[in-house]
Amino acid sequence: EAEPVNYHSKLSEQLANLELGIEYKLDLKNEDLTTLSELGAGNGGTVTKVLHEKSGTVMAKKVVFIDAKPTVRKQILRELQILHECNSKYIVSFYGAYLSEPHICMCMEFMDKGSLDAIYKKYGPIPPEVCGKIAVAVVHGLTYLYDEHRIIHRDVKPSNILVNGMGQIKICDFGVSGELINSIADTFVGTSTYMSPERIQGDQYSVKSDVWSLGVSVIEVALGRFPFADGEGGSDDEDDLPADLAGTLSPTKPNPHLSARLDGAAAKDKAKRRKSRSGVSLEGSSAQMSILDLLQHIVNEPPPKLPEGKFPKEMEEFVNICLVKDPAKRQTPKELTRHKYVVDSEAAKVDLLGWVTAMN
Ligand SMILES: COC(=O)c1c[nH]c2ncccc12
Numbered sequence: 001e002a003e004p005v006n007y008h009s010k011l012s013e014q015l016a017n018l019e020l021g022i023e024y025k026l027d028l029k030n031e032d033l034t035t036l037s038e039l040g041a042g043n044g045g046t047v048t049k050v051l052h053e054k055s056g057t058v059m060a061k062k063v064v065f066i067d068a069k070p071t072v073r074k075q076i077l078r079e080l081q082i083l084h085e086c087n088s089k090y091i092v093s094f095y096g097a098y099l100s101e102p103h104i105c106m107c108m109e110f111m112d113k114g115s116l117d118a119i120y121k122k123y124g125p126i127p128p129e130v131c132g133k134i135a136v137a138v139v140h141g142l143t144y145l146y147d148e149h150r151i152i153h154r155d156v157k158p159s160n161i162l163v164n165g166m167g168q169i170k171i172c173d174f175g176v177s178g179e180l181i182n183s184i185a186d187t188f189v190g191t192s193t194y195m196s197p198e199r200i201q202g203d204q205y206s207v208k209s210d211v212w213s214l215g216v217s218v219i220e221v222a223l224g225r226f227p228f229a230d231g232e233g234g235s236d237d238e239d240d241l242p243a244d245l246a247g248t249l250s251p252t253k254p255n256p257h258l259s260a261r262l263d264g265a266a267a268k269d270k271a272k273r274r275k276s277r278s279g280v281s282l283e284g285s286s287a288q289m290s291i292l293d294l295l296q297h298i299v300n301e302p303p304p305k306l307p308e309g310k311f312p313k314e315m316e317e318f319v320n321i322c323l324v325k326d327p328a329k330r331q332t333p334k335e336l337t338r339h340k341y342v343v344d345s346e347a348a349k350v351d352l353l354g355w356v357t358a359m360n
């Protein structure tokens with residue numbers, strides 16, 4: 001029978017490799033991972049905190065259910081291996097992925113202070129100087145992903161920007177696998193959307209679409225609320241975009257069905273505005289904008305911006321550049337690495353450790 005594996009020697013060999021800086025890959029599987037706690041659920045999967053016994057590494061494990069043929073899951077697993085090459089201080093590290101039919105499991109660096117949306121919902125708006133460090137991390141992370149790997153994130157939002165106890169800010173959950181993007185694209189968009197106008201309209205979108213999402217995200221964490229919603233976050237289910245419509249939000253040709261729905265929402269929006277101008281209370285108007293109103297608003301209304309004079313000038317300007325509606329006129333992440341707000345924030349001495357330590 002096979003020689004029993006001496007884990008001690010395996011571990012010390014791996015540690016030796018680590019010291020030598022030699023890349024080594026853990027062959028991850030369910031039986032080696034002990035579940036410690038739930039971390040959250042969202043965009044197509046659930047995330048749990050796990051311990052990889054053999055290496056003593058605490059990890060975040062994301063489990064995604066892929067409703068497709070096993071061949072598609074195997075293709076996704078192959079494409080996820082690219083994550084081993086995505087090495088940047090602004091990108092959550094990847095330890096490996098494996099199949100646990102019919103699920104795909106992805107093990108990543110555990111970020112013990114969690115995501116920006118959980119942080120601002122618990123501790124309130126994030127200080128402007130910390131927002132500067134967030135802009136630095138996301139702009140450089142997006143630039144790295146695009147320049148080194150031609151990867152467009154596709155899902156920049158506060159819940160995908162994570163913080164750890166060392167005050168490091170990193171991005172995660174980017175679209176590295178084409179097959180995974182296709183299989184998830186048919187799920188719900190959810191209630192708040194960070195999608196750029198061009199993406200909502202099914203136009204060709206680019207890395208600049210991530211810049212729009214960053215702008216929305218910075219306003220959200222700076223104000224402590226999603227910038228478009230006039231009510232609380234989260235709308236009732238029937239407002240969620242049905243899967244067939246959400247599917248068109250992936251970069252396919254514009255779907256007349258969606259634009260018809262958007263035009264309908266625009267008409268409703270105008271009617272609402274007319275009635276409210278006449279002072280008549282809007283009977284039956286839900287406080288929470290429905291997802292279709294939201295999509296139509298993003299496409300047809302001026303972009304959101306920070307309230308004048310309450311934030312540093314260059315922060316206001318940075319956000320306004322991110323939220324230029326015409327992608328042709330919007331800057332790329334790389335161009336934004338040279339923006340004054342990013343350059344100054346990178347140099348600024350911000351006590352991120354103090355900020356995260358204050359969070360219990
Ligand atoms: C999609 O990846 C994640 O959600 C996470 C990756 N690392 C984490 N650490 C803490 C919480 C969530 C995560």
Ligand code: NA
Binds near residue numbers: 159173
């Ligand atoms: Na996520």
